[in-house]
Amino acid sequence: MKLCEGVTSDTRVAFDNFFTGIPLMNDLLIKKRIYVVGTVRLNRKGLPEKFLPKNKLKNEKLGKYEFMYKIKAPVSAIQWMDTQLVNILTTAQSAHNPKSVSTVKRTQKDGSKKNVTIPTAIAEYTVNMGGVVRFDPFRTSYPIGRKSRRNWLRLFHFMFDAAIINAYITHIQIHKQTVHTHRDYRLRLARSLIDGLTGKKRTISIIFRNKQGGNFGVADENQTLFCAYPENQGKFTRCRIY
Structure with missing residues:
Protein backbone atom coordinates (compact mmCIF):
# COMPACT_ATOMS: atom_id res chain seq x y z
CA MET A 1 0.00 0.00 0.00
CA LYS A 2 2.86 2.38 0.78
CA LEU A 3 4.61 1.69 -2.53
CA CYS A 4 1.41 2.59 -4.38
CA GLU A 5 0.87 5.91 -2.59
CA GLY A 6 1.92 7.90 -5.66
CA VAL A 7 -0.03 5.77 -8.13
CA THR A 8 -3.13 7.44 -9.58
CA SER A 9 -6.54 5.81 -9.72
CA ASP A 10 -7.60 3.61 -12.65
CA THR A 11 -4.02 2.38 -13.09
CA ARG A 12 -2.94 -1.22 -13.62
CA VAL A 13 0.01 -2.37 -11.51
CA ALA A 14 2.02 -5.57 -11.98
CA PHE A 15 4.04 -7.16 -9.19
CA ASP A 16 5.59 -10.54 -8.40
CA ASN A 17 4.54 -13.31 -6.03
CA PHE A 18 6.25 -11.72 -3.01
CA PHE A 19 3.38 -9.21 -2.81
CA THR A 20 0.45 -10.94 -4.48
CA GLY A 21 -2.37 -11.89 -2.14
CA ILE A 22 -6.16 -11.58 -2.17
CA PRO A 23 -6.47 -9.20 0.85
CA LEU A 24 -3.93 -6.74 -0.62
CA MET A 25 -5.56 -6.83 -4.06
CA ASN A 26 -8.97 -6.14 -2.55
CA ASP A 27 -7.61 -3.19 -0.53
CA LEU A 28 -5.88 -1.65 -3.55
CA LEU A 29 -9.05 -1.89 -5.61
CA ILE A 30 -11.52 -0.71 -2.96
CA LYS A 31 -9.44 1.98 -1.24
CA LYS A 32 -7.34 3.31 -4.12
CA ARG A 33 -9.12 1.99 -7.25
CA ILE A 34 -5.86 0.46 -8.48
CA TYR A 35 -6.08 -2.67 -10.60
CA VAL A 36 -3.49 -5.38 -10.03
CA VAL A 37 -2.07 -8.40 -11.86
CA GLY A 38 0.63 -10.62 -10.39
CA THR A 39 1.94 -14.13 -10.02
CA VAL A 40 0.93 -15.83 -6.78
CA ARG A 41 2.40 -18.52 -4.54
CA LEU A 42 0.22 -21.56 -3.98
CA ASN A 43 0.56 -21.30 -0.19
CA ARG A 44 -1.41 -18.03 -0.11
CA LYS A 45 -4.77 -18.18 1.61
CA GLY A 46 -7.99 -18.01 -0.38
CA LEU A 47 -6.83 -19.65 -3.60
CA PRO A 48 -9.22 -22.06 -5.38
CA GLU A 49 -8.94 -25.59 -4.04
CA LYS A 50 -8.55 -27.08 -7.51
CA PHE A 51 -5.40 -25.01 -8.03
CA LEU A 52 -3.58 -26.71 -5.15
CA PRO A 53 -1.37 -29.75 -5.97
CA LYS A 54 -2.73 -31.85 -3.09
CA ASN A 55 -6.27 -31.52 -4.47
CA LYS A 56 -5.41 -32.29 -8.08
CA LEU A 57 -7.44 -35.10 -9.62
CA LYS A 58 -6.16 -37.08 -12.58
CA ASN A 59 -8.82 -35.67 -14.88
CA GLU A 60 -8.07 -32.09 -13.78
CA LYS A 61 -4.36 -32.04 -14.66
CA LEU A 62 -3.58 -29.49 -17.32
CA GLY A 63 -1.90 -30.39 -20.56
CA LYS A 64 0.76 -28.30 -22.26
CA TYR A 65 -0.48 -24.70 -22.77
CA GLU A 66 -3.90 -25.46 -21.27
CA PHE A 67 -5.39 -23.23 -18.58
CA MET A 68 -8.25 -22.98 -16.13
CA TYR A 69 -9.68 -20.11 -14.13
CA LYS A 70 -12.05 -19.25 -11.33
CA ILE A 71 -13.69 -15.91 -10.48
CA LYS A 72 -14.69 -14.64 -7.07
CA ALA A 73 -15.36 -10.95 -7.64
CA PRO A 74 -13.37 -8.81 -7.81
CA VAL A 75 -10.45 -11.27 -8.10
CA SER A 76 -9.87 -13.74 -10.94
CA ALA A 77 -7.45 -16.65 -10.53
CA ILE A 78 -5.84 -18.21 -13.61
CA GLN A 79 -3.59 -21.26 -13.82
CA TRP A 80 -1.71 -22.00 -17.04
CA MET A 81 0.62 -24.86 -17.89
CA ASP A 82 3.80 -23.71 -19.57
CA THR A 83 7.01 -25.67 -18.88
CA GLN A 84 5.63 -25.52 -15.33
CA LEU A 85 2.45 -24.18 -13.74
CA VAL A 86 1.99 -20.40 -13.81
CA ASN A 87 -0.52 -18.93 -11.35
CA ILE A 88 -1.91 -15.42 -11.75
CA LEU A 89 -4.34 -13.24 -9.79
CA THR A 90 -5.91 -10.16 -11.37
CA THR A 91 -8.53 -7.57 -10.49
CA ALA A 92 -8.56 -5.94 -13.95
CA GLN A 93 -11.67 -7.77 -15.12
CA SER A 94 -12.31 -5.55 -18.14
CA ALA A 95 -8.77 -5.85 -19.53
CA HIS A 96 -8.00 -9.35 -18.25
CA ASN A 97 -11.11 -11.35 -18.98
CA PRO A 98 -10.13 -14.87 -17.82
CA LYS A 99 -11.70 -16.35 -20.94
CA SER A 100 -9.67 -14.19 -23.34
CA VAL A 101 -6.45 -15.58 -24.82
CA SER A 102 -3.55 -14.24 -26.84
CA THR A 103 -1.00 -15.85 -29.14
CA VAL A 104 2.75 -15.67 -28.68
CA LYS A 105 5.64 -17.29 -30.55
CA ARG A 106 7.84 -19.77 -28.74
CA THR A 107 11.20 -21.10 -29.92
CA GLN A 108 11.27 -24.90 -30.09
CA LYS A 109 14.25 -27.19 -29.52
CA ASP A 110 14.91 -27.41 -33.27
CA GLY A 111 14.97 -23.60 -33.52
CA SER A 112 11.60 -23.26 -35.22
CA LYS A 113 8.88 -20.85 -34.04
CA LYS A 114 5.51 -22.08 -32.83
CA ASN A 115 2.35 -20.12 -32.02
CA VAL A 116 1.27 -20.77 -28.44
CA THR A 117 -2.03 -19.86 -26.80
CA ILE A 118 -1.65 -17.95 -23.54
CA PRO A 119 -4.20 -16.20 -21.26
CA THR A 120 -4.25 -12.45 -21.87
CA ALA A 121 -3.59 -11.67 -18.19
CA ILE A 122 -0.36 -13.70 -18.22
CA ALA A 123 0.73 -12.19 -21.54
CA GLU A 124 0.29 -8.65 -20.19
CA TYR A 125 2.08 -9.50 -16.94
CA THR A 126 5.05 -10.81 -18.94
CA VAL A 127 5.26 -7.52 -20.85
CA ASN A 128 4.83 -5.25 -17.81
CA MET A 129 6.70 -7.12 -15.08
CA GLY A 130 9.31 -5.00 -13.37
CA ARG A 146 30.48 -17.92 -2.77
CA LYS A 147 29.54 -19.56 0.50
CA SER A 148 30.81 -17.64 3.47
CA ARG A 149 30.16 -17.35 7.20
CA ARG A 150 30.67 -13.60 6.97
CA ASN A 151 27.30 -11.99 6.31
CA TRP A 152 28.80 -8.75 5.05
CA LEU A 153 30.65 -10.62 2.29
CA HIS A 171 25.32 -0.41 -21.85
CA ILE A 172 22.92 -2.20 -24.21
CA GLN A 173 20.49 0.73 -24.07
CA ILE A 174 23.18 3.26 -25.02
CA HIS A 175 25.13 1.11 -27.51
CA LYS A 176 22.27 -0.55 -29.33
CA GLN A 177 24.29 -0.99 -32.51
CA THR A 178 26.98 -3.07 -30.75
CA VAL A 179 25.01 -5.20 -28.33
CA HIS A 180 27.02 -7.78 -26.40
CA THR A 181 25.63 -10.84 -24.65
CA HIS A 182 25.58 -10.90 -20.87
CA ARG A 183 28.47 -13.41 -20.85
CA ASP A 184 30.61 -11.38 -23.28
CA TYR A 185 30.01 -8.20 -21.29
CA ARG A 186 31.16 -9.85 -18.06
CA LEU A 187 34.30 -11.18 -19.77
CA ARG A 188 35.14 -7.76 -21.17
CA LEU A 189 34.48 -6.14 -17.79
CA ALA A 190 36.64 -8.65 -15.91
CA ARG A 191 39.55 -8.25 -18.31
CA SER A 192 39.29 -4.46 -18.05
CA LEU A 193 39.28 -4.55 -14.25
CA ILE A 194 42.39 -6.73 -13.92
CA ASP A 195 44.37 -5.21 -16.81
CA GLY A 196 47.63 -3.77 -15.49
CA LEU A 197 46.68 -4.29 -11.84
CA THR A 198 48.46 -7.57 -11.13
CA GLY A 199 51.24 -7.82 -8.58
CA LYS A 200 53.73 -9.21 -11.09
CA LYS A 201 54.92 -7.15 -14.05
CA ARG A 202 54.14 -9.55 -16.82
CA THR A 203 51.47 -10.18 -19.42
CA ILE A 204 48.35 -11.75 -17.91
CA SER A 205 47.91 -15.26 -19.23
CA ILE A 206 46.05 -18.42 -18.39
CA ILE A 207 48.37 -21.19 -17.21
CA PHE A 208 47.64 -24.85 -17.94
CA ARG A 209 49.62 -27.75 -16.45
CA ASN A 210 50.45 -30.63 -18.77
CA LYS A 211 50.84 -34.29 -17.80
CA GLN A 212 54.62 -33.99 -17.42
CA GLY A 213 54.24 -31.24 -14.82
CA GLY A 214 55.33 -28.38 -17.05
CA ASN A 215 53.35 -25.20 -17.67
CA PHE A 216 52.39 -23.53 -20.88
CA GLY A 217 50.66 -20.20 -21.30
CA VAL A 218 48.08 -18.78 -23.67
CA ALA A 219 48.47 -15.39 -25.30
CA ASP A 220 46.39 -12.67 -23.67
CA GLU A 221 44.35 -11.97 -26.80
CA ASN A 222 43.50 -15.68 -27.20
CA GLN A 223 42.43 -16.44 -23.64
CA THR A 224 38.70 -16.52 -24.35
CA LEU A 225 39.27 -18.97 -27.23
CA PHE A 226 40.47 -21.69 -24.85
CA CYS A 227 37.72 -22.25 -22.32
CA ALA A 228 36.63 -25.41 -20.54
CA TYR A 229 33.03 -26.43 -21.20
CA PRO A 230 31.21 -29.44 -19.69
CA GLU A 231 30.57 -32.29 -22.07
CA ASN A 232 27.72 -34.68 -21.35
CA GLN A 233 28.93 -38.29 -21.50
CA GLY A 234 26.04 -40.15 -19.94
CA LYS A 235 26.15 -40.57 -16.18
CA PHE A 236 29.20 -38.37 -15.66
CA THR A 237 30.11 -34.88 -16.86
CA ARG A 238 33.65 -34.25 -18.07
CA CYS A 239 35.38 -31.06 -19.14
CA ARG A 240 37.49 -30.66 -22.21
CA ILE A 241 39.43 -27.87 -23.88
CA TYR A 242 38.34 -27.01 -27.40
Missing part, protein backbone atom coordinates in the same frame (compact mmCIF):
# COMPACT_ATOMS: atom_id res chain seq x y z
CA GLY A 131 13.04 -5.07 -12.79
CA VAL A 132 13.04 -7.53 -9.87
CA VAL A 133 11.65 -10.33 -12.02
CA ARG A 134 14.15 -9.61 -14.79
CA PHE A 135 17.06 -9.17 -12.38
CA ASP A 136 16.91 -12.69 -10.91
CA PRO A 137 17.64 -14.59 -14.18
CA PHE A 138 20.62 -12.31 -14.88
CA ARG A 139 22.01 -12.83 -11.39
CA THR A 140 21.59 -16.63 -11.36
CA SER A 141 23.31 -16.98 -14.76
CA TYR A 142 26.79 -15.89 -13.62
CA PRO A 143 26.78 -15.30 -9.84
CA ILE A 144 30.05 -14.20 -8.25
CA GLY A 145 28.93 -15.04 -4.72
CA ARG A 154 27.41 -12.08 0.94
CA LEU A 155 25.89 -8.60 0.89
CA PHE A 156 28.96 -7.30 -0.94
CA HIS A 157 28.66 -10.05 -3.58
CA PHE A 158 24.96 -9.24 -4.06
CA MET A 159 25.64 -5.52 -4.51
CA PHE A 160 28.53 -6.26 -6.87
CA ASP A 161 26.26 -8.46 -9.00
CA ALA A 162 23.58 -5.76 -8.98
CA ALA A 163 26.10 -3.14 -10.13
CA ILE A 164 27.30 -5.36 -13.00
CA ILE A 165 23.75 -6.12 -14.19
CA ASN A 166 22.68 -2.47 -14.03
CA ALA A 167 25.80 -1.48 -15.96
CA TYR A 168 25.08 -4.13 -18.60
CA ILE A 169 21.47 -2.96 -19.03
CA THR A 170 22.66 0.65 -19.35
